[in-house]
Amino acid sequence: xxxxxxxxxxGGRALKVxxxxxxxxxxxxxxxxxxxxxxxxxxxxxxRWSLSLGAPFDCDEVSCAWVAPVAxxxxxxxxxxxxxxxxxxxxxxxxxxxxxxxxxxxxxEADDDLNAMLLEQCVPGTALRALPEPEQDxxxxxxxxxxxxxxxxxxxxxxxxxxxxxxxxxxxxRAERWSDxxxxxxxxxxxxxxxxxxxxxxxxxxxxxxxxxxxAQREPWLAIDPKPFVGDPAYDxxxxxxNCPERLRSDPCxxxxxxxxxxxxxxxxxxxxxxxxxxAEPRDSWKGDRLTALARAIAHSGVV
Ligand SMILES: Nc1ncnc2c1ncn2[C@@H]1O[C@H](COP(=O)(O)OP(=O)(O)OP(=O)(O)O)[C@@H](O)[C@H]1O
Ligand SMILES: [Mg+2]
Numbered sequence: 001x002x003x004x005x006x007x008x009x010x011g012g013r014a015l016k017v018x019x020x021x022x023x024x025x026x027x028x029x030x031x032x033x034x035x036x037x038x039x040x041x042x043x044x045x046x047x048r049w050s051l052s053l054g055a056p057f058d059c060d061e062v063s064c065a066w067v068a069p070v071a072x073x074x075x076x077x078x079x080x081x082x083x084x085x086x087x088x089x090x091x092x093x094x095x096x097x098x099x100x101x102x103x104x105x106x107x108x109e110a111d112d113d114l115n116a117m118l119l120e121q122c123v124p125g126t127a128l129r130a131l132p133e134p135e136q137d138x139x140x141x142x143x144x145x146x147x148x149x150x151x152x153x154x155x156x157x158x159x160x161x162x163x164x165x166x167x168x169x170x171x172x173x174r175a176e177r178w179s180d181x182x183x184x185x186x187x188x189x190x191x192x193x194x195x196x197x198x199x200x201x202x203x204x205x206x207x208x209x210x211x212x213x214x215x216a217q218r219e220p221w222l223a224i225d226p227k228p229f230v231g232d233p234a235y236d237x238x239x240x241x242x243n244c245p246e247r248l249r250s251d252p253c254x255x256x257x258x259x260x261x262x263x264x265x266x267x268x269x270x271x272x273x274x275x276x277x278x279x280a281e282p283r284d285s286w287k288g289d290r291l292t293a294l295a296r297a298i299a300h301s302g303v304v
Contacts, residue, residue, distance in 0.1 A: 018058035061211045083115040088227040095228035122214035129210040136210045141262035148202040160231025161195035170282035177286045187279025198232035209243040234269035252301035
């Protein structure tokens with residue numbers, strides 16, 4: 001049985017809030033406000049979109065949103081997602097509109113101000129994590145290549161450099177905690193340089209990993225949870241690579257080259273991006289952390 005982080009009042013019923021989401025909401029006053037308003041927001045959407053809510057999904061994958069299966073008035077199933085305010089996730093709704101179900105879940109209803117989405121439900125919804133990593137590589141590469149399309153201006157999407165600049169500022173503000181300043185500074189330099197040297201720019205999912213790819217019926221696999229930015233396709237390889245830490249640490253070259261080859265992107269750019277994130281992306285703890293160890297392994301796998 002799931003352990004929930006907190007229970008809130010929801011029109012006479014108890015509203016369950018997943019553990020990881022509750023913990024993340026404690027980090028900023030804006031997210032605490034969002035969490036405090038969640039019961040009222042859910043009541044409003046339940047009524048406006050004629051929904052009966054099920055119990056929210058609660059697993060390690062749920063960290064930035066309240067997500068639950070729902071039944072619509074006509075009896076069909078869907079999923080309600082309310083995203084907590086956070087920099088990376090600001091344009092999920094606009095991204096789902098742009099991709100329009102190809103190869104993401106479809107957006108059935110949305111409220112941009114509330115960052116609320118009614119989504120096509122993936123059935124059975126098993127995460128791609130259930131498959132061995134080499135098989136995940138093939139599915140994720142196929143989805144990414146379909147996602148990489150160029151939005152025509154005017155569009156709402158931010159450049160990838162906006163996210164890397166945000167990460168640089170966060171990391172620089174914690175300089176006293178770094179365990180390996182030389183490594184972090186090299187990573188920061190690349191986070192600044194790589195967006196400027198992109199050979200081409202497309203709309204990226206930025207968070208496509210095997211936990212955000214679900215088994216479905218309309219297609220074998222659909223992507224959920226995009227965090228769209230416009231930039232270098234090689235960047236989009238990094239989230240899956242970082243989610244395969246054992247393979248990446250033990251044989252960085254083979255792991256990265258195989259995936260880059262499936263994607264048709266430059267393996268050296270994938271390696272540099274993965275190094276930059278592992279070395280310098282913000283994190284809760286910098287001492288003996290898993291990402292720093294990965295950055296060292298990647299740095300030793302070639303000339304960074
Ligand atoms: N359309 C869907 N169909 C079926 N299940 C879904 C759907 N969307 C989300 N889920 C379930 O809810 C979980 C959390 O959804 P999602 O990944 O969108 O939330 P998140 O908290 O933003 O994730 P992250 O922590 O990666 O930012 C998924 O792992 C999946 O189990
Ligand atoms: Mg997710």
